Structure formats: C-alpha cells, structure tokens
Amino acid sequence: xxNKEEKVLLEVGNLRKYFPVKHGVxxxxxxxxxxxxxxxxxLYGGETLGLVGESGCGKSTTGRLILRLTKxxxxxxILFRDNDKVVDMTKATPQELKHLRTRMQIIFQDPYxxxxxxxxxxxxxxxxxxxxxxxxxKELAMKVDALLEMVGLDASYTKRYPHEFSGGQRQRIGIARxxxxxxxxxxCDEPVSSLxxxxxxxxxxxxxxxxxxxxxxYLFIAHDLxxxxxxxxxxxxxxxxxxxxxxxxxxxxxxxAHPYTEALLSSMLSADPDSSQKRLQLEGDVPSPINVPxxxxxxxxxxxxxxxxxxxxxxxxxxxxxxxxDTHRAACHFARTLNxxxxxxxxxxxxxxxxxxxx
Amino acid sequence: xxxxxxxxxxxTYYFxxxxxxxxxxxxxxxVEQGACIGIVGESGCGKSQTALSIMGLVSKPQGRIVGGKIxxxxxxxxxxxxxxxxxxxxxxxxxxxKEIAMIFQEPMSSLSPVYTIGDQIAEAMTEHHLLSKKEAxxxxxxxxKTVGIPAAEERIHDYPHQLSGGMCQRAMIAMALSCEPxxxxxxxxxxxxxxxxxxxxxxxxxxxQKRLSMGLMMITHDLGVIAEIADYVIVMYLGKVVEKGxxxxxxxxxxxxxxxxxxxxxxxxxxxxxxxxxxxxxxxSAINPPAGCPFSTRCPRVFDKCxxxxxxxxxxxxxxxxxxxxxxxx
Numbered sequence: 001x002x003n004k005e006e007k008v009l010l011e012v013g014n015l016r017k018y019f020p021v022k023h024g025v026x027x028x029x030x031x032x033x034x035x036x037x038x039x040x041x042x043l044y045g046g047e048t049l050g051l052v053g054e055s056g057c058g059k060s061t062t063g064r065l066i067l068r069l070t071k072x073x074x075x076x077x078i079l080f081r082d083n084d085k086v087v088d089m090t091k092a093t094p095q096e097l098k099h100l101r102t103r104m105q106i107i108f109q110d111p112y113x114x115x116x117x118x119x120x121x122x123x124x125x126x127x128x129x130x131x132x133x134x135x136x137x138k139e140l141a142m143k144v145d146a147l148l149e150m151v152g153l154d155a156s157y158t159k160r161y162p163h164e165f166s167g168g169q170r171q172r173i174g175i176a177r178x179x180x181x182x183x184x185x186x187x188c189d190e191p192v193s194s195l196x197x198x199x200x201x202x203x204x205x206x207x208x209x210x211x212x213x214x215x216x217x218y219l220f221i222a223h224d225l226x227x228x229x230x231x232x233x234x235x236x237x238x239x240x241x242x243x244x245x246x247x248x249x250x251x252x253x254x255x256x257a258h259p260y261t262e263a264l265l266s267s268m269l270s271a272d273p274d275s276s277q278k279r280l281q282l283e284g285d286v287p288s289p290i291n292v293p294x295x296x297x298x299x300x301x302x303x304x305x306x307x308x309x310x311x312x313x314x315x316x317x318x319x320x321x322x323x324x325x326d327t328h329r330a331a332c333h334f335a336r337t338l339n340x341x342x343x344x345x346x347x348x349x350x351x352x353x354x355x356x357x358x359x
Numbered sequence: 360x361x362x363x364x365x366x367x368x369x370x371t372y373y374f375x376x377x378x379x380x381x382x383x384x385x386x387x388x389x390v391e392q393g394a395c396i397g398i399v400g401e402s403g404c405g406k407s408q409t410a411l412s413i414m415g416l417v418s419k420p421q422g423r424i425v426g427g428k429i430x431x432x433x434x435x436x437x438x439x440x441x442x443x444x445x446x447x448x449x450x451x452x453x454x455x456x457k458e459i460a461m462i463f464q465e466p467m468s469s470l471s472p473v474y475t476i477g478d479q480i481a482e483a484m485t486e487h488h489l490l491s492k493k494e495a496x497x498x499x500x501x502x503x504k505t506v507g508i509p510a511a512e513e514r515i516h517d518y519p520h521q522l523s524g525g526m527c528q529r530a531m532i533a534m535a536l537s538c539e540p541x542x543x544x545x546x547x548x549x550x551x552x553x554x555x556x557x558x559x560x561x562x563x564x565x566x567x568q569k570r571l572s573m574g575l576m577m578i579t580h581d582l583g584v585i586a587e588i589a590d591y592v593i594v595m596y597l598g599k600v601v602e603k604g605x606x607x608x609x610x611x612x613x614x615x616x617x618x619x620x621x622x623x624x625x626x627x628x629x630x631x632x633x634x635x636x637x638x639x640x641x642x643x644s645a646i647n648p649p650a651g652c653p654f655s656t657r658c659p660r661v662f663d664k665c666x667x668x669x670x671x672x673x674x675x676x677x678x679x680x681x682x683x684x685x686x687x688x689x
Binding site for chain 2 (some may be wrong): 054168169197198200208226231268272283
C-alpha cells in the first residue's frame with residue numbers, strides 16, 4: 001500500500017451534496033434531498049474505479065461534484081494531485097479550477113445530447129484546445145486530426161456534423177474531445193449504456209487501449225455490472241447517496257460483504273440459459289433520498305434484516321469498515337457474520353443460496 | 360400444436376424521400392400459446408417494426424406492409440390474416456388491445472401524462488365493452504395488485520409522473536393485461552429500468568404468461584433477457600432473420616457468425632480480462648443493404664458465396680441459420 005500512497009490521484013472525503021426540496025408559493029425549503037451523503041474514496045494513478053448502483057443512488061452526482069460541475073457542501077474534501085501539487089478542488093479559485101479542468105475531463109452518457117448539433121466535428125474536438133489557448137492554426141488542425149485517428153475515426157470527418165454519425169461514432173467524438181487536453185482523470189458517466197452490444201464492446205476496447213497508452217485514471221460510472229466488472233480495477237457500490245461496499249473488483253464480485261451488493265449481483269442477467277433459476281430477488285424500489293430510512297438505509301429491503309429483525313439495523317448507521325482486508329470495506333453491521341453469494345466468472349450463477357448465518 | 364400466431368414472409372417497407380427502407384424483409388416465425396418467443400437484434404434490425412406490423416400500427420403514409428401474411432388464430436380457432444384487415448377498421452380494433460396487447464419500450468413516454476393510471480388501465484376494458492366504468496375501475500385496482508404495486512387503491516388516482524419508472528412499467532403491463540390478451544408483445548420492456556427492477560418485471564411477465572397461458576413475444580437487444588425468459592429465439596439483422604431455434608441451442612451452440620459475434624461482445628462472457636471480441640464496423644444503412652447475406656460486410660468469415668442470399672441450414676431441435684458456411688445442411 002505504501003508505495004501506492006504516492007500515486008493517489010484523487011482523494012474524496014466526506015463528499016456531500018444536498019438539494020433543497022421546495023414547496024408552495026414562496027418556494028420554502030421543506031426538506032433536503034441527500035443526493036450524495038458522505039462519500040469517501042481514493043483513485044490511484046492508472047486505475048479504473050467502477051461506481052455502480054441503481055438510478056438515483058447519487059453516482060452521477062458524485063462524478064459531477066468531482067469535476068466541480070456542481071458545488072459540494074462546505075466541509076467536503078476533493079483532493080486532486082496535479083503533477084506534484086495536491087489541490088483541494090472545493091477551495092480552488094475560478095482560475096485554478098479552469099486550469100484543473102485541463103487535467104480532468106468527462107465523457108457523457110448520451111452521445112446524441114452531448115455534442116452540439118450546430119458545430120462541426122472538428123470544432124467540437126478543437127474547442128477545449130481553443131478555450132484553454134493551447135494551440136491554434138495549423139498545429140490545432142493537425143492535433144484534431146490526430147485525436148480523431150486516435151479514437152478510430154477518419155481524419156476527414158472534421159468537416160461533418162454530429163447528426164451524420166452513428167451512436168458509437170459520436171461516443172468516439174466525445175472521447176476525442178475529452179482527451180484533447182491530455183487529462184489524467186476521466187470521469188466516464190455511463191459511456192456505453194446507450195450503445196448497441198457490438199458497438200459497446202468496440203468502445204470499451206478503445207477506452208482500455210487509451211488508458212494503457214495515455215496512463216489515464218477512470219472513474220467509471222455505470223449500472224451495467226458486466227461492463228463494470230470487465231473494466232474496473234476496484235469497484236464502489238452506492239446506495240442512497242452512500243458507498244455501501246468497496247474493494248478490488250473480483251473480490252467484491254466473488255465474495256460480496258453487503259447484502260445490497262449480493263442482491264445487485266444476483267440480478268445480473270447472464271446469457272447462460274442454465275443460470276437463470278436460482279436468484280435472490282430484491283423487493284421494492286429504492287426509497288426516496290428525501291426520506292432516507294433510519295439506521296442502515298438498506299434495511300427495509302434487506303432480506304437478512306427481514307429474517308432476523310436486528311435492532312442495530314434500524315438504530316445505527318453502519319460505518320464503511322474493513323472486511324477481509326483493508327482494501328475491501330462494507331457498511332453493514334453484520335458483514336462479518338453473513339455468508340453472501342457472489343457472481344461466477346461466466347455471468348451470474350447462484351447455486352445453493354447460503355442464506356442465514358455462519359456462526 | 361397449433362400456432363397462436365404465424366408470421367409468414369412478412370415485408371414491411373418504408374417509402375422515404377431517400378429511398379425504400381426494407382425494415383422487415385421476409386420474416387417468418389410462429390408463436391405458440393403459453394410459450395415465450397424472444398426476438399433479439401441490434402437497433403435498426405426491424406424487431407420493433409415486426410411488432411408494430413402485427414399490431415397494425417405501421418406508421419402511414421410512408422410505411423406499408425407490402426407482402427406476407429400474419430395469421431392469427433382466435434379463441435374459436437378461426438384464422439384471420441391480419442394484413443388483410445384495415446388498421447383502423449372494427450375488426451382490427453376488436454383484436455388490438457383485447458386479444459393482442461403490447462407493452463411499449465419507454466414507460467414514462469408511453470403513458471399519457473394527463474390521465475390517471477387507473478383511467479388509462481380501465482380505458483381498454485370499457486372501450487372493448489367488456490365492463491362498465493365502475494367495474495373497470497374496480498378491476499384496475501385488482502390488476503395493479505397483480506403486477507405488484509403496493510397500495511393499489513391509492514395508486515390508481517396517481518398520474519404517471521408520480522410513479523417511478525419501474526412502477527410505470529408495471530402499470531403498462533397491467534394495462535396490457537387488462538383484457539386478458541392471448542398474445543402479449545413486449546418491446547424492450549426492461550431496457551429503461553434498473554437491474555433489480557428488471558429482474559422483478561421479467562419474473563412477473565414469466566409468471567403471468569404461465570398463469571394466463573399467454574403467448575409472449577419478447578423483443579430485446581439483451582441476450583441476458585433472452586436467457587432469462589425465452590423458450591425460442593429469433594435473431595434478426597437488417598430486417599431479416601439470420602438464425603432461429605430453441606434458446607439453449609442459440610446461446611450454447613450459435614451457428615450464425617452474427618449470433619456468435621453478439622455473444623462474444625458481452626463483457627461478462629469473456630473469461631478473465633481478455634480483450635473483448637466485438638463485431639467490427641457498424642450496422643449498414645437499411646436504405647442500401649449489402650447484396651446477398653446482410654451480415655457479409657461485417658462477417659469475419661465472409662467468402663465469395665456470400666454475395667448471394669443464403670437459405671436456411673437446419674440442425675436438430677429446429678435450429679436454423681441462414682449462412683453459406685453450412686451449405687451441406689441446407
């Protein structure tokens with residue numbers, strides 16, 4: 001761990017974002033929607049951290065907060081390593097922020113909505129370089145051609161408009177734009193979820209290749225567990241604005257320690273016709289983040305709570321504590337006593353549900 | 360066993376300014392009562408257009424069914440060719456929604472925002488003169504309970520925006536089931552939903568299909584959904600069926616290079632961290648499809664024979680694939 005410490009690219013501490021809920025004629029604030037409520041994680045240089053969870057769990061807000069596209073609550077910490085200097089993004093001045101944004105970029109989910117239909121592809125890819133006055137003229141044109149070729153597009157496409165391209169090609173344009181300023185951190189917000197299966201695989205391969213050649217770190221936000229498992233070094237599972245489990249990808253997928261992770265993994269659909277029988281089904285919807293349940297936020301849907309009615313689950317908010325090793329952590333009072341099922345390498349196989357306790 | 364629905368050489372073309380789009384080009388398959396057929400393919404392969412053709416909802420004036428038959432066998436075992444009925448006529452209207460119902464892809468945009476959930480579910484029942492308004496409202500509550508919506512008595516007074524995506528999709532299913540259809544067409548019913556909700560909805564559909572002995576036609580791009588729910592699979596590409604067969608055969612021993620490519624593109628089917636093996640290129644434009652085999656422009660095993668459209672090769676258990684690699688089995 002020690003030698004890795006030096007390479008921490010991003011450290012997020014107590015990251016919170018509350019949105020006011022307003023009602024009535026006078027738009028009085030009647031409550032707070034806790035979109036992100038105390039998230040801590042580290043991102044190391046050159047790795048991919050997968051952020052998973054159901055819609056509304058705060059994963060996209062987390063990505064936006066890190067880039068300071070949304071302002072976090074005052075005592076949040078977002079420490080970012082810019083060369084040898086560590087900067088707190090929450091305290092950065094607008095000038096500092098502008099510079100820092102050359103180091104961190106985002107790839108958006110919807111390739112149809114994230115490219116300006118009035119701009120030519122060449123202008124879209126050149127825009128970050130123009131705004132930050134990095135280069136101009138012939139040098140700029142050559143750089144744009146090189147960027148397009150890097151993402152597998154023909155350099156002659158610069159004169160075309162986004163509507164002339166397919167979803168996969170547009171996503172490549174979005175990737176070229178994100179990489180124009182040589183960032184070290186790229187937030188990928190569901191970059192492949194709107195693409196067809198075969199195109200999805202092409203874009204994933206591209207992201208992996210670019211990561212290796214440019215030594216990029218990805219914060220990979222997705223709801224597709226198969227994609228996350230494939231691309232991530234480590235994963236963090238979010239539920240109602242909090243991280244409920246985090247650890248090395250294979251460890252979390254093989255031996256999850258939080259009942260929510262277990263349920264999420266068992267909902268993964270596999271193309272193996274024999275694995276479709278034994279599944280744990282998660283009942284109900286995600287509760288509203290305006291009225292987060294007391295104690296463990298997951299307890300109303302937790303099958304182990306329903307079986308045992310442990311008082312701790314309703315009373316205390318569980319901390320994200322180490323389970324098998326220091327790197328694998330889960331926020332569950334009974335993480336050490338529950339024996340949960342993981343996902344097999346070939347999609348999801350859940351044989352002989354070991355429900356109940358070990359002890 | 361007699362087919363509930365038989366689609367024979369269906370051709371649905373769109374006549375646009377830029378040319379003729381052969382959205383569905385000679386598709387044949389059949390749906391049995393109490394079984395689930397899965398139609399799988401990428402966007403633009405014609406799977407939704409096949410469904411809309413069956414429902415008589417091909418958008419006019421550009422779209423037209425130009426050939427083939429859609430034979431529907433009703434309760435009295437009388438067979439009707441749906442393509443011969445006027446889409447707006449009384450005959451079609453007595454079938455649509457009542458005997459053949461459809462669940463649309465995006466629950467939020469398919470429900471009307473200005474009517475309550477209860478009104479929308481009751482509409483089909485009163486429209487088909489099955490029940491009075493009061494009875495229909497009562498039945499709407501029962502249906503919402505069937506699809507697992509808690510506090511259904513209160514929910515029927517809610518508008519779609521007051522419900523979550525999963526809840527809206529359940530309401531859509533309740534609506535489709537309201538007249539106890541004999542055939543239910545589900546067009547990507549879970550694509551917009553979270554994985555945990557997806558599993559709930561698929562379970563629900565499977566259970567209802569068994570209980571009501573419905574024919575279920577599941578349209579999806581996700582082979583995982585197919586593995587979960589389908590008994591029989593049709594793989595479509597550029598308006599044509601390239602492979603069909605029982606679900607186990609298709610997923611375990613896919614024959615057509617396109618089906619094989621789709622399976623290999625799935626990240627969780629790759630052992631370890633090996634590089635993904637995607638199908639190269641993109642789906643060609645439907646206005647200028649390749650001559651011969653539609654997949655020939657992207658196929659890793661293409662050879663000179665592929666410039667002619669291949670017929671189906673046959674295997675045991677009714678698996679068929681349209682590919683020249685299996686010429687000896689044709």
